[in-house]
Amino acid sequence: MSKIAIIGGGITGVATAYELAKLGEEVVIFEKNYFGSGSTFRCATGIRAQFTDEANIRLMKYSIERWEKLEEELEAEIGFRHSGYLFLATSEEEVEAFKNNIKLQNRFGVPTRLIDMDEAKEIVPPLNTEPFLAGAWNPMDGKANPFKTLFAYLMKAKELGVDAREHTEVVALEREGDEITAVKFRSNGKVETVKVDAVLNAANAWAPLINEMAGLRRDIVPIKAYKHQLVKTEPLERGQAEPLVCPPAWDDAYIIQDGEDGGIICGAGIEHKARSLNDYEPTYDFLRGVLKYAVKIAPPLRYAHIVRQWAGFYAKTPDKNPAIGKLLDNFYIAAGFSGHGFMMAPAVGEAMAEFMTKGRSRVPLDWEWYDPYRFERGELRTSAFQIG
Ligand code: FAD
Structure with missing residues (x-):
């Protein structure tokens, strides 16, 4: 078992924390404000598989299948319905x-x-x-309640032992070679350090600042x-x-x-x-x-x-598709979700947790399509129609 830190307590971070805990990992999740306070609690509730490219269609078809079973799995009402x-x-x-x-x-x-x-x-x-x-x-497209969904994931994650730190801002990362070794965070005005084995940047709009803390260029993933x-x-x-x-x-x-x-x-x-x-x-x-x-x-x-x-x-991102994958040996990113982060979270959380722990996933997520280094290589995907 390794210690995994997640930076960002929106739906992406919280869903991934839950999935990692389900796999038996020790997880700490940091949220600088309150959980959901970024984009998640401001979203329009929409969930759709009507995309115009194979990668997003397949990912969202799978995500909707997860949405259907989520209430039962999380043992909480989340208001999901197939409203089209x-x-x-x-x-x-x-x-x-x-x-x-x-x-x-x-x-x-x-x-x-x-x-x-x-x-x-x-x-x-x-x-x-x-x-x-x-x-x-x-x-078969639909909608769900962002507040209830995030709290349902969070409660289950805590039940499984996730250390959920609210009003706790990550202020620095320590790096040795291509590995992040520790996370520095501020809580109640006090800065502390925790040693980690892996880190997920789930800070969405703030993700470039976290990449910079990892010693990467702020625009390595241009969000x-x-x-x-x-x-x-x-x-x-x-x-x-x-x-x-x-x-x-x-x-x-x-x-x-x-x-x-x-x-x-x-x-x-x-x-x-x-x-x-x-x-x-x-x-x-x-x-x-x-x-x-x-x-x-x-x-x-x-x-x-x-x-x-x-x-x-x-x-x-420039092509309005998220960046999902690995940036350093043990530093990962799932960010830049445009209008789709809420609907994708059940699939992305599961895929990310498996990828971080096993290097592969059963979720039909096309890692090449979402590769965070595609912008460095000058590649853009077909632009995803952006609204929720
Ligand atoms: P966020 O929810 O933004 O979470 C990131 C978190 O990181 C924030 O809470 C932030 O405080 C935290 N953070 C940042 N820096 C630090 C740090 N240094 N230390 C600790 N924590 C930090 N999506 C849909 O799927 N369907 C929709 O219908 C839809 N409608 C939308 C309507 C609006 C008006 C908006 C704004 C968005 C909409 N979206 C929709 C998009 C969706 O809300 C986002 O894609 C999704 O919520 C992203 O979740 P996230 O967890 O990746 O990021």
Whole structure:
């Protein structure tokens, strides 16, 4: 048994801590703020296998299979349901692109199909069908509660002996050759050191700072934080917009009914590079922009009250695919998840835990596709459609 340190207490770090503990490892996880306080508790709840490349489709098909069993495994409610994703096409070119994506998804067992607007209206009753030609519908996509999911993982991880340190910031790493030997952390103003056998950088938007602590270039994995915002309406009767509904041609705008209180969450790719890693201030520009799209998608939304607006980070690599793999002999990274880190966590946590302990994994995760050194080699993957 070795001692493994995880830096970052979002869904990626916590899911990996749980999986490592399940394999019998001794794990300590550091979170500088409170667990979930990074991007995880700000996310839009969406989970989908409707990607446009083999690697992400296969990973997410597997992840959804894990999501289905997670409540039973973690013995806690997490609010997962197959509520579907409905992408909407506004032009003939998009319909053709949808057909190609569907063919690829079907090849890997994802049951997406092209639907007409009559069927779309049955699925989303307030939908404005007029601007749209067709929809790509996968009823097996879904959503879950980020708060409940993170705490379910965390509680089980603690039960299995994980040492979970909240309000504890990693401030330095000690390195000998190509190995990290110790982690320095600050808690209650006091700096302490713990000897470790391996380290996982799960700090997402903050990951470049951790890489620098490991003696690597900050941009060895070029992750940049973009401010991504959401607004939410008052609770509405269930069944209005249960799937995530998105016409990609409209700035990636989307609506999805919160699985808990029925409020409609409205998002869009109206985003800016964050001014700093504390730049959480919501903007009026976004509010105006996103609501314009939301009422075009579902006109009755014009009568709903907005009760919340918030911002978080999409931590993005240049190709919007995460960096997952090894950076040094015993220093690993799983970060840069753009709009997909929540949905991928059950698969990524399991894959990472197996990879760190056995050097391989049964999870269908394409290590070459997500290789953190691909940017150094000047390689970019097909850009992953970024929204949640
Ligand atoms: P984070 O949750 O960001 O966790 C990283 C943690 O590291 C932070 O808590 C931070 O405090 C900690 N940390 C940093 N530095 C240190 C240090 N030195 N010491 C200790 N701790 C440190 N994804 C989906 O799958 N579906 C969606 O519908 C979706 N919608 C989204 C909507 C919005 C508005 C946003 C902002 C994101 C959305 N995402 C969505 C993306 C998703 O939230 C993230 O990809 C995911 O939460 C990343 O999880 P993580 O654990 O990798 O990172």
